[in-house]
Amino acid sequence: xxxxxxxxxxxxxxxQIYRPQLSSVLSIFHRITGVGLTLxxxxxxxxxxxxxxxxxxxxxxxxxxxxxxxxxILLGSSWALCYHLLNGVRHLVWDMGYGFEVETADKTGIxxxxxxxxxxxxxxxxx
Amino acid sequence: MSFxxxxxxxxxxxxxxxxxxxxxxxxITSVALVPLTILFVIPFARALGGPxxxxxxxxxxxxxxxxxxxxxxxxxxxxxxxxxxVIEDYVHGKGLRTALLLGNTMFCFAFGFAGIFAxxxxxxxx
Numbered sequence: 001x002x003x004x005x006x007x008x009x010x011x012x013x014x015x016q017i018y019r020p021q022l023s024s025v026l027s028i029f030h031r032i033t034g035v036g037l038t039l040x041x042x043x044x045x046x047x048x049x050x051x052x053x054x055x056x057x058x059x060x061x062x063x064x065x066x067x068x069x070x071x072x073i074l075l076g077s078s079w080a081l082c083y084h085l086l087n088g089v090r091h092l093v094w095d096m097g098y099g100f101e102v103e104t105a106d107k108t109g110i111x112x113x114x115x116x117x118x119x120x121x122x123x124x125x126x127x
Numbered sequence: 128m129s130f131x132x133x134x135x136x137x138x139x140x141x142x143x144x145x146x147x148x149x150x151x152x153x154x155i156t157s158v159a160l161v162p163l164t165i166l167f168v169i170p171f172a173r174a175l176g177g178p179x180x181x182x183x184x185x186x187x188x189x190x191x192x193x194x195x196x197x198x199x200x201x202x203x204x205x206x207x208x209x210x211x212x213v214i215e216d217y218v219h220g221k222g223l224r225t226a227l228l229l230g231n232t233m234f235c236f237a238f239g240f241a242g243i244f245a246x247x248x249x250x251x252x253x
Binding site: 095124 | 239
């Protein structure tokens with residue numbers, strides 16, 4: 001095992017050593033939004049189960065999910081979804097070997113950050 | 128003397144014992160989720176806060192039922208794989224890490240199947 005002989009050898013610098021940059025901040029947001037979407041997924045499944053159970057239980061759950069606190073969670077989840085979707089496509093483009101130049105990566109990063117806000121507004125307007 | 132090729136001898140080794148399988152699965156599911164997310168979320172958002180009958184009518188439609196089932200199956204698969212990597216990266220205690228990995232897998236299976244069951248019940252039984 002690699003861990004056995006590790007001893008007191010120096011470790012590589014951790015995250016807090018580095019000055020935050022656009023690409024590193026967007027990268028950690030990809031993780032945070034991905035993990036955070038667990039909450040949105042739970043709400044979607046709860047809502048579907050409520051609909052399958054019957055009209056009374058559906059009215060209760062639908063009312064809770066569309067209450068002000070529910071809407072706040074939905075707003076956060078929908079933004080997280082839009083961000084994770086757009087930045088995920090950015091990652092897939094990288095996986096194909098394109099867009100690694102710092103200037104390009106910064107441009108696509110700003111486009112993803114701005115686009116996630118625009119897409120969230122469009123989704124709420126469409127709903 | 129081994130008659131295996133060099134490639135065959137190292138295949139499946141590495142820290143996870145499965146090469147690039149996990150990474151590649153995450154790419155396949157993410158590509159599939161681009162259209163599935165768009166097709167699922169828009170009708171879902173429109174039905175949210177509406178009458179019960181509209182939701183029943185939505186998933187009685189075979190196209191929307193199938194989209195929902197695929198979105199839930201691929202989405203929870205993608206979620207399970209993604210959260211697994213986060214746990215592996217940040218949780219170092221062996222006991223806690225194993226417990227969280229187990230919990231993550233069970234949670235994603237349970238909620239994924241619960242959602243699929245709900246959609247199928249609406250689609251088949253109304």
